[in-house]
Amino acid sequence: MHKNKTVIGLGIAVIFYLLGPFVLSDYMLYLVNLAAIATIGAVGLNILTGYTGLIAMANGAFIGVGAYTAAVLYTKLGVPFLLTIPIAGLMTAVIGMIFGIPALRLRGFYLAMSTLAAQILLMFIFNNWTSVTNGERGIFLAPPNLFGFSLVGDKGFFFLTVGIATLGMLFSYNLFKTDTGRAFIAIRDRDIAANIIGVDIFKYKLISFAISSFYAGVAGALFGFYMTYVSPEGFGLNVSIDYIAMIIVGGLGNLWGGLLGAIFVVILPEFVDKGIEIVGQFIPMEYTFAAFRQLVFGLMIIVFLVWEPKGLAEIFRRLFCWLKAKIFSPKSEMEPQV
Amino acid sequence: MTISESLLKVDNIHLTFGGLKAIDGVSLEVRNDELVSLIGPNGAGKTSTINCICKFYDIDSGQIFFHGENITRLKPHQVARRRISRSFQNLDLFKGMTVLENVKLGAHINVRSGILADLLYYGKSRKEEKELEEYIVEEIFSLFGLAKYRNKHVGSLPYGLQKKIDIARALAARPMLLILDEPVAGMNSDETKEITEDIQKIREANISILLIEHDMDLVMNISDRIYVINFGENIADGTSQEVTANPDVIEIYLGKSFEN
Numbered sequence: 326m327h328k329n330k331t332v333i334g335l336g337i338a339v340i341f342y343l344l345g346p347f348v349l350s351d352y353m354l355y356l357v358n359l360a361a362i363a364t365i366g367a368v369g370l371n372i373l374t375g376y377t378g379l380i381a382m383a384n385g386a387f388i389g390v391g392a393y394t395a396a397v398l399y400t401k402l403g404v405p406f407l408l409t410i411p412i413a414g415l416m417t418a419v420i421g422m423i424f425g426i427p428a429l430r431l432r433g434f435y436l437a438m439s440t441l442a443a444q445i446l447l448m449f450i451f452n453n454w455t456s457v458t459n460g461e462r463g464i465f466l467a468p469p470n471l472f473g474f475s476l477v478g479d480k481g482f483f484f485l486t487v488g489i490a491t492l493g494m495l496f497s498y499n500l501f502k503t504d505t506g507r508a509f510i511a512i513r514d515r516d517i518a519a520n521i522i523g524v525d526i527f528k529y530k531l532i533s534f535a536i537s538s539f540y541a542g543v544a545g546a547l548f549g550f551y552m553t554y555v556s557p558e559g560f561g562l563n564v565s566i567d568y569i570a571m572i573i574v575g576g577l578g579n580l581w582g583g584l585l586g587a588i589f590v591v592i593l594p595e596f597v598d599k600g601i602e603i604v605g606q607f608i609p610m611e612y613t614f615a616a617f618r619q620l621v622f623g624l625m626i627i628v629f630l631v632w633e634p635k636g637l638a639e640i641f642r643r644l645f646c647w648l649k650a651k652i653f654s655p656k657s658e659m660e661p662q663v
Numbered sequence: 664m665t666i667s668e669s670l671l672k673v674d675n676i677h678l679t680f681g682g683l684k685a686i687d688g689v690s691l692e693v694r695n696d697e698l699v700s701l702i703g704p705n706g707a708g709k710t711s712t713i714n715c716i717c718k719f720y721d722i723d724s725g726q727i728f729f730h731g732e733n734i735t736r737l738k739p740h741q742v743a744r745r746r747i748s749r750s751f752q753n754l755d756l757f758k759g760m761t762v763l764e765n766v767k768l769g770a771h772i773n774v775r776s777g778i779l780a781d782l783l784y785y786g787k788s789r790k791e792e793k794e795l796e797e798y799i800v801e802e803i804f805s806l807f808g809l810a811k812y813r814n815k816h817v818g819s820l821p822y823g824l825q826k827k828i829d830i831a832r833a834l835a836a837r838p839m840l841l842i843l844d845e846p847v848a849g850m851n852s853d854e855t856k857e858i859t860e861d862i863q864k865i866r867e868a869n870i871s872i873l874l875i876e877h878d879m880d881l882v883m884n885i886s887d888r889i890y891v892i893n894f895g896e897n898i899a900d901g902t903s904q905e906v907t908a909n910p911d912v913i914e915i916y917l918g919k920s921f922e923n
Contacts, residue, residue, distance in 0.1 A: 497781040514756075
């Protein structure tokens, strides 16, 4: 029974994956692509913040490192497109580890401050290392070729972004089935006990930074190619905050949290946009869209922290249990918390 | 007594917090296959002593040897790799993990597969994970009767059970020396009996034990030798008969009821 369900679920996923680009509108595909890229970044940040308990305010800049690495390799050095993505990941992993070193001694608020410094420092480099990054003008990327096909637009990217996001989630799932993942959670829950059990705290914190930053780097590379343009604007502090919002809203330390949070945060502005349009017909709206968006974001984070700290993933879990109880066996109890 | 018989040797260690002398020259020794107890009044420095052995505290002076190796300057995770495990007085379980995951992490020092293998869950990682699970379920869960709780989150379980999980986790590392910090504190007599039996089973597996405990019946029944400390200093040591006959120990700790 359980196996059958898995097969059915997989089947639906594969059909969606293969048919998606041909069924969905370009606008929908655009949202899916953005959400898939955000999912990669959010799943990565969740490994660091949700599972290892290390708050990082530099995910935006780390994504930038990936984007710039891929863009420079592709445009200036002619490295093949597909190769630039893992290299961008590795490069960002190294940068992430360097900025993760203060995590040896710092925790919570202080670590957040030190990673905020990393964010600002990296932004400074994006803006001012003009010989490499072109400064504020940014780098334009020609649409890449993939196996001889020009990878243009939303349809082509769908396979890549959704495919890599799926792999990213699978790797994260594996990680927390095994020793490395358990060590991360142990550091989050009781770092002293973990240390005495034999977990080299410093090593594992750095590994967590490396893996998380690798995800950010891959997300950044994809983002750059998808947007065909890389500039400092795309990687500011607001992006870092967006990612923190994703994992809080989605669910800290939950595999599905990264996915749900990414979808939520990508779609939310669209709803806000539509909402402003509708309300604007009756009341003149003097707020700019951007400011309103930040307002709704801040509000969402507060709402989730107060009422559902386990995020959308928990809401969905309860919803599934409720549906299962209603549909399959009306008398069965709700499943204990997983 | 030759050196080779000695497993753990704590030699005249000192520890101060600010101006406070927490440990002022404690020495003790655990030999192979021995169960040694460390007793003394509250605040005598018992837990501090084992925190020094585990390198949670850095000692000011003195030396600690394990298997003839000087481990005085090692880091906590390096001490663990020498196969010294401990349970904790105030439950230090990982609340975000299930019983099985907690105990699995206890075996961290024995896991060989790397991070890449873990990300892919392929080859060595998968094989090792399965073997580890088998070992824990067959050897450790069966010993402690934890099998039915394996997928429960530890936070939801009663105190007595959490104590057992704590010991199970320490045991999963396949230690040569197991340090138990008040394993029956706060337990009722049935639970105490169970834990006592568990400790005896652990001894049968040829694991040396250093025990801190206030339950004197337990200590006197199962210890090979006993060290008594007070104000961070050794007061007495010997077999349970020797220690209970020592007037200083009776005065300081045991009370008159033991004098009969």
